[in-house]
Amino acid sequence: RFSQNFREVAGRFLVSEASTHLLVFGMEQRLPPNSELVQAVLRLFQEPLPRAALRRHERPTPRSARARVTIEWLRVRDDGSNRTALIDSRLVSIHESGWKAFDVTEAVNFWQQLSRPRQPLLLQVSVQREHLGPGASGAHRLVRFGAQGARGEPQLELHTLDLKDYGAQGNCDPEAPVTEGTRCCRQETYLDLQGMTWAENWVLEPPGFLTYECVGSCLQPPEALTFKWPFLGPRQCIASETASLPMIVRMKEGGRTRAQVVSLPNMRVQKCSCASDGALVPRGLEP
């Protein structure tokens, strides 16, 4: 999960009898402006097993029987086709009842990347058998979740931080010295390449360039929140957006030299932000 290095692998349906529910959440005005989404939790209420259904089931269901619940983000594209992205998946005991929590932060991140007017947040909940294969039981069909609009309806919790308090400020004030109390900001400096021996006779452009550094500190969430989000490290002032730096250098080819353009990635800081290690690295939305 949460890795940009792995892409879902398309596969064929071998067994296609998962019971699937589609949840629809209107999201407009839900996320406060200028806020950072730290976590989104979907809570589903698993209904107690009806005794009668258990008796009707073709064979006894062991206490240890489980079902796999999978949450996918569903996106309806302009051409009417659907795309899904796996968000969370875990096993639940068939015999247990009560609220089950699923981390759907990435689904809300995807939704935030949609162009306006945005469709509601569509979450597809599938309940599948724990194991595949001839001997697998169909007990997963006994798992029921409270539907929307009924008692125990699904809940979507959005946990955000107000960037007015926990965010960075744009560029540093050039007049004010950076101290411990300075809030995370982008500080401008100038890198003079002409003074560098290695650049002599080699770098033709630029003679130097404005470079930026992220300095200052970030407000840390209160202990109650860090306890709630144990997976988050301290908030740090980091370069959240960078840009490349083009240069013109001299290249030797045979007995002659020629000018060549080269672009150095991630060389210029465009934006500084307060961010935590462990926070979700948003996956880009496919076009």
Added chain:
Amino acid sequence: LSGEQVLDSLLKQLQLDQPPVLDGDAAEGLAIPAHVRAQYVALLQHSHADHSRGK
């Protein structure tokens, strides 16, 4: 950002182990062709914000 970091990135992009040894006179006489300068200016103007993955 330090000069060394710029040098490291430049060597990496050009797949060089060290800066080339070039004589100064040739550098003085080398004019940058218009198409190379145009490419440089275009890159400068369109350098896009890349999302960094944090620390």
